[in-house]
Amino acid sequence: MFDVSRTCQAFRFKKSDVALRELIPSVPLMVSVVIFLGLGAAGGTLISSCPWFGGLWVVLLVVVSGGCVVLSSQLLRVKNHTVVMRRVAWWALLVGIGFGMCCWAWCCARLFPRNELAWSLTESSLPVIVQGSVIEAPERMRNAEGILDTGRFRNTSVWVLELSAARNFKHWVPVSGRARVFVEGELQPLSVGTHVRVYGRAMRPSTPNNSGEFDLCQFSRESRVLTVIRVRGWSSIIVCPDGVTLSIASYIDWLRQLCRNRIHAIVPVQSQPLADSLLLGLRRALPEQTTRLFADTGCVHVLAISGLHVGLAATAIFHVLRFFGCPFRTNWLVVACVISIYAGLTGAALPVLRATLLLWVACAGVWMKRHVAGIHALAVVGVILLVWNPVSILATGTQLSFLATAVLISLGALFRERTMLRDPIQSLIEKNRGFLRNTVHRYSRSLWWGVLLSFSVWAVSVPLVASEFHRFVPVAVGANLLIGFLLPLAMAAGFACVVTVGLPISMCEPLGVLAGFLFKSLMRIVTWVASFSGSTFRVLALPTWWLVIWYVVVTLLLLHLCDHSKKMKKAPKRWCEGLYNEFEWSALRLKMYVFGVILLGLIVLGLGLQWMPKAAQKESRMTIAAMGHGCGIVLKSQEGRCLVYDAGRFGASGSALRSLRATLFSERIHTIDYLVLSHADTDHFNAVPGLLEEFCVKQVIVSPQFMASPSRSVAEIKRLLVRHQVTVRTVLSGDVISVGQSCVARVLHPQRGSKGSEVSDNENSIVLDVAIESKRILLTGDIEGDSLRVLLCSGLPVCDVLIAPHHGSKTGLPREIASEVRPSVIIVSGSGGRDWSFVCRQFHQGWSGLQTVLRTAGDLPLNRGAVLIRMSDDRMAVQQFSPTGWRRIL
Numbered sequence: 001m002f003d004v005s006r007t008c009q010a011f012r013f014k015k016s017d018v019a020l021r022e023l024i025p026s027v028p029l030m031v032s033v034v035i036f037l038g039l040g041a042a043g044g045t046l047i048s049s050c051p052w053f054g055g056l057w058v059v060l061l062v063v064v065s066g067g068c069v070v071l072s073s074q075l076l077r078v079k080n081h082t083v084v085m086r087r088v089a090w091w092a093l094l095v096g097i098g099f100g101m102c103c104w105a106w107c108c109a110r111l112f113p114r115n116e117l118a119w120s121l122t123e124s125s126l127p128v129i130v131q132g133s134v135i136e137a138p139e140r141m142r143n144a145e146g147i148l149d150t151g152r153f154r155n156t157s158v159w160v161l162e163l164s165a166a167r168n169f170k171h172w173v174p175v176s177g178r179a180r181v182f183v184e185g186e187l188q189p190l191s192v193g194t195h196v197r198v199y200g201r202a203m204r205p206s207t208p209n210n211s212g213e214f215d216l217c218q219f220s221r222e223s224r225v226l227t228v229i230r231v232r233g234w235s236s237i238i239v240c241p242d243g244v245t246l247s248i249a250s251y252i253d254w255l256r257q258l259c260r261n262r263i264h265a266i267v268p269v270q271s272q273p274l275a276d277s278l279l280l281g282l283r284r285a286l287p288e289q290t291t292r293l294f295a296d297t298g299c300v301h302v303l304a305i306s307g308l309h310v311g312l313a314a315t316a317i318f319h320v321l322r323f324f325g326c327p328f329r330t331n332w333l334v335v336a337c338v339i340s341i342y343a344g345l346t347g348a349a350l351p352v353l354r355a356t357l358l359l360w361v362a363c364a365g366v367w368m369k370r371h372v373a374g375i376h377a378l379a380v381v382g383v384i385l386l387v388w389n390p391v392s393i394l395a396t397g398t399q400l401s402f403l404a405t406a407v408l409i410s411l412g413a414l415f416r417e418r419t420m421l422r423d424p425i426q427s428l429i430e431k432n433r434g435f436l437r438n439t440v441h442r443y444s445r446s447l448w449w450g451v452l453l454s455f456s457v458w459a460v461s462v463p464l465v466a467s468e469f470h471r472f473v474p475v476a477v478g479a480n481l482l483i484g485f486l487l488p489l490a491m492a493a494g495f496a497c498v499v500t501v502g503l504p505i506s507m508c509e510p511l512g513v514l515a516g517f518l519f520k521s522l523m524r525i526v527t528w529v530a531s532f533s534g535s536t537f538r539v540l541a542l543p544t545w546w547l548v549i550w551y552v553v554v555t556l557l558l559l560h561l562c563d564h565s566k567k568m569k570k571a572p573k574r575w576c577e578g579l580y581n582e583f584e585w586s587a588l589r590l591k592m593y594v595f596g597v598i599l600l601g602l603i604v605l606g607l608g609l610q611w612m613p614k615a616a617q618k619e620s621r622m623t624i625a626a627m628g629h630g631c632g633i634v635l636k637s638q639e640g641r642c643l644v645y646d647a648g649r650f651g652a653s654g655s656a657l658r659s660l661r662a663t664l665f666s667e668r669i670h671t672i673d674y675l676v677l678s679h680a681d682t683d684h685f686n687a688v689p690g691l692l693e694e695f696c697v698k699q700v701i702v703s704p705q706f707m708a709s710p711s712r713s714v715a716e717i718k719r720l721l722v723r724h725q726v727t728v729r730t731v732l733s734g735d736v737i738s739v740g741q742s743c744v745a746r747v748l749h750p751q752r753g754s755k756g757s758e759v760s761d762n763e764n765s766i767v768l769d770v771a772i773e774s775k776r777i778l779l780t781g782d783i784e785g786d787s788l789r790v791l792l793c794s795g796l797p798v799c800d801v802l803i804a805p806h807h808g809s810k811t812g813l814p815r816e817i818a819s820e821v822r823p824s825v826i827i828v829s830g831s832g833g834r835d836w837s838f839v840c841r842q843f844h845q846g847w848s849g850l851q852t853v854l855r856t857a858g859d860l861p862l863n864r865g866a867v868l869i870r871m872s873d874d875r876m877a878v879q880q881f882s883p884t885g886w887r888r889i890l
Contacts, residue, residue: 025559030379032094037383040098041390044105048391049218051884053106061103068096105390109221116177117163118204118226124859125201125230129167130179133245134194136160137253140187140285157187158284160225161198179227188234192253195240200231207883209626209856210866212541212662217883222391252344256280259345262501263494266512271519278487278519279494281305281346290523295469296536297529298458298476299483305346306401307355312488313495314339314359329366336363350385350392351401357381358405374409375562378402396468403464403551404457410558411453413565454480460554463606467541470665475536479529483522490518538694540668542606550602557595564588611670619872620742620772622801624827625663626856626866626881629807630683631829632660633779635770636667637740643674645768645779648686657690663866664695671696674737677717678781679765680709688717692724699727701737703750705764706730731766743772749783749791762806763787769797773871777801778821784811792820800876801825801869804843808832808855814839818846825878825890826850827867831857852889854880 027035047053075081075089112118117130138159161179165172181198190196205220205228220226231237244250260282263275274290276282283291283303294300301308314335321331336359343356358381365372382402385392392398458476466472473479493515500508529535618638625632630649636642644664649656664672675697677685691697700721706714707730721728731737732752737745749767765781776799783791784806792813799821805812808828818826826843832855833839843853858864865881867889878890 025556025563027559028376028379028562030376030383031559033097034379034382034386036094036098037101037386038393040101041105041386041393043098044102045109045222045391045394047102048106048109048221049215058103058106061099065096065099065103068092068099072096101386101390104387105393108389109391112224112226113176115173115175116226117166117175117179117202118177121202121204121227123204123206123861125203127200128202128229129197129199130161130163130175130202130229131165131172131195131197131240132161132163132179134159134190134192134196135162135178135249137192137257138183138187138190139282141182155184155186157183157185159183159190161196161229163227177227178225179229180225181229181231183231183234183237185233189257190237191244191250191257193245193247193250195242195245197238197240198229198231199236199238200229202227202229204228207861208662209864209881210659210662210666211881211886212666213659214662222395248344252341255341256345258501259498262498265505266497266500266508266515267494267519268512268516271516271523274519274523275494275515277303278309278491279498281349281352293523293526293530295471296473297479297526298473298536299479299526301400302483302487304351304397305349306351306397307358307405309346309491310339310343310352310355310359312491313342316488316492316495332363332366336360350389350395350398353385354381354398354401354405357384374413375406375559378405378409396464399464400461403461406558407457407460408453410561410565411449411456414561450484451477451481454484460551463542463547463550466539467547470538470541472537472539473535475529475532475534479526482525482529486518486522486525490515490522493518538670540610540665540670542609546602546606546609550599550606553595553598553602557592557599560588560591560595619870621667621871622772622777622869623663623667624803624829624856624867624869625659626864627656627659627829628857629830630656631678631781631807632656632663632687633803633829634660634663634667634669635739635743635772636669637743637772639740639742641673641740641743642667642669642671643676643737643739643743643745644672644691645676646678646684646781647675647688647691648682648684650683653686653690656687657694660687660691661694669695671698673698674701674739675699676701676737676766676768677706678779679703680706680711680714680761681782682711682713684782685717686713689720692720692726697724697726699729701729701731701766703764703766704730704732705750705761709761737768739772743770745770745779748796749787751790759787760785765805767791769799774874775800775871775876777803777869778823779803780805780812780817782806784809784813788813788817792816796820798822801827804828804839808836808839810835810839810842812839814842815846818843818850822847822849824849824851824876825869826853828853828855831855831859831864852878854878854889 069092072089072093075085075092078085081089117128136159138157141156141158159181161181163175163177163179166175167173179202181200204226205216207217208215260276260280263279264272267275273286277286281304286303291300291303294303317335317338318331321334322328326334336356339356339359343352346352358377361372361377361380365377385398455477458480462472493511497508497511497515500511620638621636623634623636625634627649628651631646632648633645634642635645642664644660647656647660649659672691672695675688675691677688677700707718707728718728731747732750733747734752735747737747739745745768747766748769750764762782762784763786765783765787767781767783768779770777770779776797778796778799778801780803782805788805796817800823802817802821802823802825804814804826805817807830808814809832836855840853844850854867855863856866861883868879868881868886870877870879876890877888879886879888881887
């Protein structure tokens with residue numbers, strides 16, 4: 001007889017003693033392969049940006065990879081090999097393919113043809129005449145236009161050109177590569193495959209000039225579009241006589257334009273940008289306000305075509321075909337083919353390809369009459385995509401896509417197995433219930449699992465989103481549940497508009513009105529959720545080591561869930577099924593408790609890292625951000641308080657905000673205690689609206705002349721300050737700004753009793769004498785002319801660091817101010833203009849003790865970048881940001 005009591009005691013003992021090794025689940029073969037391939041791809045992509053890692057290192061890695069593979073094969077050929085030898089052979093093979101993928105990723109990111117046009121370009125634009133064929137049709141680009149940029153920018157479209165030739169004096173020379181073309185003016189039709197000649201100015205994408213700034217150069221290498229061409233108008237683009245080369249891409253582009261024209265013909269105008277984004281993946285024309293609202297509610301993934309859209313489309317097509325009696329296997333094949341065409345229509349982004357390949361794997365399983373486990377299918381798709389495009393491993397969209405899919409597969413399999421292996425007594429009870437009660441119970445259980453799935457995806461993706469986008473959105477789960485019921489209806493109505501392309505417009509107008517109503521309702525829900533206070537918070541990036549630990553633990557937990565689902569499938573075949581299932585669930589619950597405690601500890605640690613100042617920070621720091629022709633100076637005292645002096649640049653306010661935002665996040669600053677606006681020129685404050693939206697600004701300090709300015713931009717700033725309830729303080733010479741015990745700023749200008757209306761805005765600049773630690777820094781704004789001469793005559797203090805007046809121009813009296821202040825370091829916030837050589841000589845002639853003069857926007861990469869000054873006791877260190885990181889100056 002089977003001794004149940006003894007077995008239960010053994011199970012209880014085993015259940016209460018979960019060893020550490022039991023927390024490491026069994027890893028499926030393909031999953032282990034994709035993990036090592038992913039590690040190799042990530043490593044190769046990261047080291048591709050290191051200038052010292054060249055071809056010799058790659059050859060060495062290839063040799064190591066080949067050696068590991070040979071070692072693995074030799075171990076497996078040994079007769080009567082042991083289990084240990086098999087494990088060593090398997091690990092050697094995994095390490096070998098990891099190193100091999102590392103080399104492949106490096107080659108994809110660094111190796112380009114010899115005749116690539118970008119090799120002959122610099123980061124300064126040069127006039128070019130090129131020929132090529134269009135590979136991405138023009139799209140209207142959303143200008144990063146801020147509140148203070150009204151009317152400054154013209155409409156711009158962007159498209160991609162496959163280069164074939166470039167003009168060199170009177171001759172055409174063959175070239176290769178791809179160029180991203182920006183054309184000013186209204187959008188003009190230009191189909192894929194069209195051969196064109198372009199007259200414009202070309203340059204390479206610029207490297208980041210501030211710590212934490214988006215690396216456009218690295219992104220261009222990874223997407224293999226190394227050239228940027230700017231064209232003033234469509235009159236500078238000529239279609240070549242050889243016309244158009246027809247290809248699959250050109251037919252897909254024709255179909256995309258046909259669908260887009262149909263949407264624009266019957267959907268209301270105000271809903272067309274959202275319809276283009278949700279149905280065809282055309283996001284560039286979306287208003288910036290719409291994108292921000294979706295981001296603030298955690299629904300921005302809806303705007304980008306991903307697995308969600310592919311899944312909804314595939315489900316709809318599948319049920320329609322089943323309704324018309326299509327055979328099951330044929331149904332799967334038709335759905336896979338249609339979704340493949342749809343993936344091409346939407347641009348074939350990595351998340352879309354991932355979903356499409358998963359569909360094909362499932363279709364292959366249906367035709368082969370074999371069940372393909374979800375986690376194995378995802379691993380197979382991951383291997384295919386990594387081999388095809390290894391550098392995409394570091395793209396946040398790719399990471400979030402695979403992460404969300406893995407969570408859904410793991411929890412979905414668990415839910416399915418729990419539903420299939422239900423207690424017979426419970427099933428009998430439900431059978432005797434009424435129809436209505438069973439229906440309510442079934443839908444409530446599905447809703448509960450839907451909430452659990454949504455919350456799980458949100459929870460595991462929060463750290464990655466916070467580190468990449470500096471956002472924490474607590475309302476994301478609720479917002480996605482609210483739009484989850486409306487989104488399928490809106491997409492169904494939109495697709496119905498598309499498939500009626502052959503019918504008269506008048507007949508389909510009601511369908512367009514319905515689609516417009518659904519899209520507008522979707523927008524209203526998102527706007528309503530975003531209106532709640534606390535819907536989104538700006539947070540700091542988490543350390544890399546924290547992210548690694550978090551996602552290792554999450555991966556182990558997901559593998560445990562998949563392993564448990566696999567065991568549950570075999571449970572009905574086992575003897576004493578009920579007892580086995582009880583033990584397995586108890587063991588799984590205990591493991592989940594352990595992982596839950598670990599994750600909770602990581603969450604507490606992450607929250608502490610968000611609000612904790614930098615460890616062992618015994619210094620004060622001042623960062624002069626690289627803003628182009630503009631100014632943005634971030635001063636952080638030893639106590640952690642922050643003063644920002646000016647926030648703007650000439651041109652687009654969005655660029656100014658991105659540079660200053662990156663600097664503030666790099667310094668781990670949540671709150672700006674004092675925001676000083678030196679004067680009423682827009683290039684010194686056009687990033688202020690963005691700062692008020694994204695940071696907590698406690699006090700804004702201006703001069704009385706600033707408040708009295710008749711400028712429209714100043715009036716807009718004053719309105720925003722009232723709206724955000726920010727305290728405004730006016731200062732004149734003699735006033736003091738206390739940033740902390742280690743940092744005090746004294747106002748030297750404007751003078752009391754001066755009439756600001758009689759001089760220019762530049763001459764009304766606030767000049768600060770900052771005493772920080774044992775050093776002194778002079779912040780001068782744009783002061784120039786007679787006001788600067790009067791200030792020099794009144795006597796300026798001797799300072800260690802001078803921020804050159806008026807971006808280093810001649811009107812800032814470089815020789816006189818250097819002679820008076822006698823600084824060790826002079827920093828120019830800008831390029832210094834055309835007279836830079838003369839101004840630099842004047843600085844050195846004015847004071848022989850001057851050690852260095854730095855610019856934040858010089859001509860060469862080594863002559864530009866943000867400047868960081870670290871002060872502690874009597875020491876001062878000066879560093880400048882370069883494409884390879886911070887380099888020491890003094």
